[in-house]
Amino acid sequence: MGVINYPGSLSAAVILTWQGETVAHAISTTLKKFPYTLANESVTDLTITATTSAKTLVLTRKAKKGQRLFNDTLNTFMLEPVSGSDLEDLVAGAKAACTIDLTFSYARFFDVLLEQMTRTGPALNNLANPSDSKAILDTFTHSAGAGKISIGYKTATQTLKSLPCRLVKSDVKPGLAGKPPAVTLTFELDFLTGIDPVRREAMRKLIAMDWSKLARLGSNAASSKPEIQLWRQNVLAYLVNYTDLSRGEQFRTGLVNRHKGKSAASLATELRDDIDRHVVTANHWGQAREDLKTERHQRLLSDLFGTLHQSTWVSSPVSLLRDICDAFSFSLAQSAALALQYGAGHCGEHAQISFSVLADIINTPGSQISHAVFTGNANIDHAFVVYNLDVDTVIHTRATAANNTRVNKGEEIAVWNLRDTITKNASRRGFVMDPYLDKTVMKPTAEELLTALNNKKRMATSKDMDFLAFEAEYPPGSALLDLRGKSEVERKKRVKNV
Incomplete structure (x- = not known):
């Protein structure tokens, strides 16, 4: 008695998986056995050659217009029809020697992006500060007109020949009323046997293929679709397995040591510029970021990442970075190191780097600064660091301003009074560390920041204030004043325009 028991022609579904490896100092080893799954129609051709003791069976899929050969319900490929009797030996458990040929296409940018993010070795270059800018910028096109950025991705097609694989599972569901059975074959691809850099690179390119689809199709509305989730899981698992986190820490400690x-004043320019050199601003904002003339490489990447942030957030490297940090409960220093390894971040990542580096500098012998505050605007969603000022009191309150874009009215927020702090620290001058914004926008001193917080434009929109948001201080030690239980009238009077 056979397994398929169907002599006619049928089209089997085929699931393709593989297992990769982990690099030294990987983010985690928990995903070492992660089953990467190919379910992407950018794989246009595949041929599986399976040789048993009885016969050689060739299974093919060649997609073309009007013939997708893809099962949306199963989210996997469909093979071109073959005789059920020809599948019998393979499905019945006869040991078969199998190889696969694959042809697939991908956007080259996402391959070089993965290559940069997962770099190993002693050379401390990253995406923002690469050894070869042209090799990165040549993978996409950039145009700007009428205030709109347009990005085009250059594609590549690769064919893998005779890649070893093996049948690891078969599922046969009998057909009803003479219809063919539903046959699903799962093959595991072997990229790792033997020393073959082309095959190892092909793993990365297949992940780049999934990231390419995320960038094109991963809108917020589509983010719950199974194919979007699968592609993103593949990308996340690859980053977890192939990112050398110790290398990111080398970037971070290098900033500390340099x-x-x-002096506090020197840090405001020299450390600020050094951090900026290593991290691309990865989202659009209304104020100047990377300069198109003096920072052309970073500006073009910033515009590209800004389009991902706006249209397909799940494909943004910062979205992936933050999910990794959350999933593995990273410390602030670890999050900063990962942002430096990946070379991209929003204001939060720039502030994490600034704060963690300044905290370590404070701990070094002979430090000329004594305090750092992880802070930001209290009524606008923007983060940065103020340093060399000792914050006396942190106020826990609830927002009262309807136009607050950092938190909603009624939500909890911690703030501190910049004006009072400057007065109480009259013997030392406070400075601002904000590598996210262009240096022409964010002035380096706390006094200039206070002036900017109370300028005429902010007064016209009732966003002028003396307060900043409070996230952390190093070293800690501020007193707490809790206004959360007070009336809205009193909170509004004590903490203006928050």
Whole structure:
């Protein structure tokens, strides 16, 4: 008695999976056995050659217009029809020697992006500060007109020949009323046997293929679709397995070692510029970011990442970075190191790097600064660091301003009074560390920041204030004033325009 028991022609579904490896100092080893799954129609051709003791069976899929050969319900490929009797030996458990040929296409940018994010070795270059800018910028086109950025991705097609694989599972569901059975074959691809850099690179390119689809189709409305989730899981697992987190820490400690012992004023320019050199601003905002003339490489990447942030957030490298940090409960220093390894971030990542580096500088012998505050605007969603000021009191309150874009009215927020703090620290001058914004926008001193917080434009929109949001201080030690239980009238009077 056979397994399929159907002599006629049928089209089997085929699931393709593989297991990769982990690099030294990977983010985690929990995903070492992660089953990467190919379910992407950018794989246009595949041929599986299976040789048993009885016969050689060739299974093919060649997609073309009007013939997708893809099962949306199963989210996997469909093979071109073959005789059920020809499948019998393979499905019945006869040991078969199998190879697969694959042809697939991908956007080259996402391959070089993965390559940069998962770099290993001693050379401390990253995406924002690469050894070869042209190799990255040549993978996409950039145009700007009428205030709109347009990005085009250059594609590549690759064919893998005779890649070893093996049948690891078969599922046969009998057909009803003489219809063919539903046959699903699962093959595991072997990229790792033997020393073959082309095959190992092909793993990365297949992940780039999934990331390419995320960038094109991963809108907020589509983010719950199974194919979007599968592609993103593949990308996340690859990053977890192939990112050398110790290398990111080398970037971070390098910043500390290059700038320890410097004056507060020197840090405001020299450390700020060093951080900026290593991190691309990865979202659009209304104020100047990377300069198109002096920072052309970073500006073009910033515009590209900004389009991903706006249209397909699940494909943004910052979205992936933040999910990794949350999933593995990273410390602030670890999050900063990962942002430096990946070379991209929003204001939060720039502030994390700034705060963690300044905290370590404070701890070094002979430090000329004594305090750092992880802070930001209290009524606008923007983060940065103020340093060399000791915050006396942190106020826990609830927002009262309807136009607050950092938190909703009624939500809890911690703030501190910049004006009072400057007065109480009269013997030392406070400075601002904000590598996210262009240096022409964010002035380096706390006094200039206070002036900007109370300018005429902010007064006209009732966003002028003396307060900043409070996230953390190093070293800690501020007193707490809790206004959360007070009336809205009193909170509004004590903490203006928050």
